[in-house]
Amino acid sequence: MSVFMSEEPLLQVHNVTRYYGDRIGCSNVSFDLFPGEVLAIVGESGSGKTTLLNCLSTRLAPTAGAIEYRMRDGSMRNLYQLTEAERRLLMRTDWGFVHQNAADGLRMNVSAGANVGERLMAVGDRHYGNIRATADDWLGRVEIDSDRIDDDPRSFSGGMRQRLQIARNLVTRPRLVFMDEPTGGLDVSVQARLLDLLRRLVADLGLSVVIVTHDLAVARLLSHRIMVMRQGNVIESGLTDQVLDDPREPYTQLLVSSILQV
């Protein structure tokens, strides 16, 4: 796959550390993320995956370290030195965040169409017809029927909610999407369909993605590179196939070998 078109990284992470009091959330994490690249962060519960993701997405300030992002004008900016207004604009235009629990990422009391249209309206779109047409188009892309556009997400199944959340995030054509266990809590067939959809969208839109998952199969299917975390530290990283087929660290070997083979 020739998705690594640019040599300039989109996101640069330098020694990001987060403490919760005396306890370590994640420690000394550094990596570069390039445009069009999908990075999976794997590890068991409590290994610091979500802490790291929250630090990256400016939802949780790191105790130490720096995170730089290449803005649309090409300049590299430290995320935690942006003004609140800049950061919010970034989060609703250039970025997406897909929560594990779709209800966290959706407005449950407004219709699906309004959920998808919210970002458009937030950046100044004021034409109802256009907003609705765009929302309809995006619902189609995530395989939600047009006639559900005026229904509340409350009436949607888990899988549909997750797809709606993805549409809502992608409508402004972001360049970077964070995903926290996007397939968690879904049954296996729905998971497979969602993964197919995600893979297609990521490839079509050339998205950069940081995906947190404890499911190695998800990492295998979606990601180009993988980072294995344990007790707040990155213990192994590399190309996904390489790490999963030939794990070096004992812990990674344990992780890989603990997948049930049906």
Add this chain to the structure above:
Amino acid sequence: MNDTAEIYDQGEYNFAYLDEQTKRMIRRAILKGIAIPGYQVPFASREMPMPYGWGTGGVQVTASILGKDDCLKMIDQGSDDTTNAVSLRGFFEKTAGIRTTYETSEATVIQTRHRIPEKNLTENQVLVFQVPIPEPLRFLEPRETETRKMHALEDYGLMHVKLYEDIAKNGHIATTYAYPVKVNDRYVMDPSPTPKFDNPKIDQMEALQLYGAGREKRIYAIPPYTKVKSLDFEDYPFEVQKFDKPCGLCGAENVYLDEVILDDKGGRMFVCSDSDYCEERRAEGHAGPMAADPAAIQIGGATVEETI
């Protein structure tokens, strides 16, 4: 010793009920509100001798701006003689001893509950609104910390989400009162629950508008000649309510009408919500389709005067 202190010594109310320090505090909030049109200024709202919801915010604002020469008009849903208006007018008559009036043009301060008079206001007048919930974003975002931030960052996309929902569910913007406006191209503001019919009057109004929310402890203001735009979509522009009949009593058109049920057989009439405007028109000789015979009105009027 000035008059105020003298009255105080006799165990009377201070002029207009509130003590002078409280008035200063409220005036500061009002001045700040005028300086930043549409911005909700927090203030230390006092307990008033009336329940929340009766206009404690408006009363405090009025009390702080009243002078001895002012002439006060009180409006409750357009009318001068319904409970709220009568009680609050009585309150200020008792505590400030100032002149009160029903006539819009005679008043210098008009406190209103949810209507703006039909007659154009002038630079010499101040319109005080009673506000139950000052935060236009409240029902979309329950956290006060978040709504403040949204105001600070002009993050108003959510407001349009609400209007979008209206159109998606009803085919048109179904919000008919407390219709959100953008003041001076900056702050989104709730013009208190006035019918959206009155929204165009807020724009470039000659009179100063003050909004007081007692329970929520907020004051905001729109200075004279300020641009106020009702939010809408390009393809669903803002529209006011239209009435297909004129006022039943005075025949006025393009005014806001109240529906009055006449009997239990479906009889009804529509009359001006602004009672002073309606009476003035009738006095000028205008008559609507349901008005009584002019002679009967005169007899009726005479009887009332005799009783008094």
